[in-house]
Amino acid sequence: MTDSEYYSDILAAAKYIRSQIADVPDVCLVLGSGLGPLTERVTPISTIPYESIPHFPKTTVAGHEGMLLVAELSGRLTFIMKGRFHYYEGYSTSQATFYVRVMAQLGVKTLVMTNAAGGINDQMKPSELMVITDHIGLFCDSPLRGPNLDQFGPRFPDQTLVYDVSLREKLLESAKELNIPLHQGVYAYTRGPQYETPAEIRALKTLGGDAVGMSTVAEAIAASHSGMKVLAVSCITNYAAGISGQPLSHEEVMQNANASSKNSIALMERFFSKL
Numbered sequence: 305m306t307d308s309e310y311y312s313d314i315l316a317a318a319k320y321i322r323s324q325i326a327d328v329p330d331v332c333l334v335l336g337s338g339l340g341p342l343t344e345r346v347t348p349i350s351t352i353p354y355e356s357i358p359h360f361p362k363t364t365v366a367g368h369e370g371m372l373l374v375a376e377l378s379g380r381l382t383f384i385m386k387g388r389f390h391y392y393e394g395y396s397t398s399q400a401t402f403y404v405r406v407m408a409q410l411g412v413k414t415l416v417m418t419n420a421a422g423g424i425n426d427q428m429k430p431s432e433l434m435v436i437t438d439h440i441g442l443f444c445d446s447p448l449r450g451p452n453l454d455q456f457g458p459r460f461p462d463q464t465l466v467y468d469v470s471l472r473e474k475l476l477e478s479a480k481e482l483n484i485p486l487h488q489g490v491y492a493y494t495r496g497p498q499y500e501t502p503a504e505i506r507a508l509k510t511l512g513g514d515a516v517g518m519s520t521v522a523e524a525i526a527a528s529h530s531g532m533k534v535l536a537v538s539c540i541t542n543y544a545a546g547i548s549g550q551p552l553s554h555e556e557v558m559q560n561a562n563a564s565s566k567n568s569i570a571l572m573e574r575f576f577s578k579l
């Protein structure tokens with residue numbers, strides 16, 4: 305696909321979404337593992353299946369549905385993405401971040417993401433939450449590779465502040481009010497889909513990673529390139545490989561994601577009330 309095709313696909317997808325909704329939100333919340341039940345607590349104003357949106361990829365992971373909602377979350381009109389796209393599913397990072405560009409094209413200024421991650425730092429225990437202060441994306445193909453999309457941002461974007469400080473402060477304030485423990489830390493990206501080896505986790509720990517996961521980084525890069533403010537929260541679903549000595553499983557990840565969903569939903573609702 306040429307670069308101009310990618311851009312015209314973004315325009316087509318944005319145009320379709322705009323045709324399906326009355327008012328366009330300026331914030332988008334991406335639901336990671338465990339946050340799915342949040343959609344039961346809102347009344348959607350519009351529901352748009354991903355498969356109806358031109359050029360949108362299809363989700364392939366169980367537990368990640370493909371649905372774009374427009375709903376009021378704590379009184380704030382919000383795009384809610386139920387399901388996202390991962391490199392490990394076979395998508396390129398530019399496909400996986402296509403939706404981010406579409407959101408930017410629609411005028412979304414704030415991207416809030418949640419994900420599941422393994423705890424590397426011993427402070428990060430299963431079912432606890434961590435707000436991402438920075439990431440290690442050295443193993444992530446850049447979604448900006450190829451001709452630059454000048455419509456969105458510069459060729460060589462600064463990455464000093466990918467994650468917005470004032471959004472993070474609002475989230476920390478929300479957590480405090482609700483008495484929900486909220487760690488802060490660095491998210492280390494791995495491509496997956498296999499979990500890491502203990503040696504890889506020791507390496508990531510040495511590099512400064514506090515938690516490890518297979519999403520979010522490419523999206524944060526594309527969003528910050530598009531001038532969006534980014535907030536991302538990890539649900540620690542397991543001890544990273546080799547930390548507890550126990551083998552990892554997707555079941556454990558889903559179980560702890562679900563165990564923390566009450567806290568993560570309450571936290572998001574409080575945070576959105578402050579936006």
Ligand code: HPA
Nearest residue numbers: 420421422516517518544
């Ligand atoms: N590693 C990578 N991705 C993950 C993990 C992990 O331990 N847990 C949840 N997502």
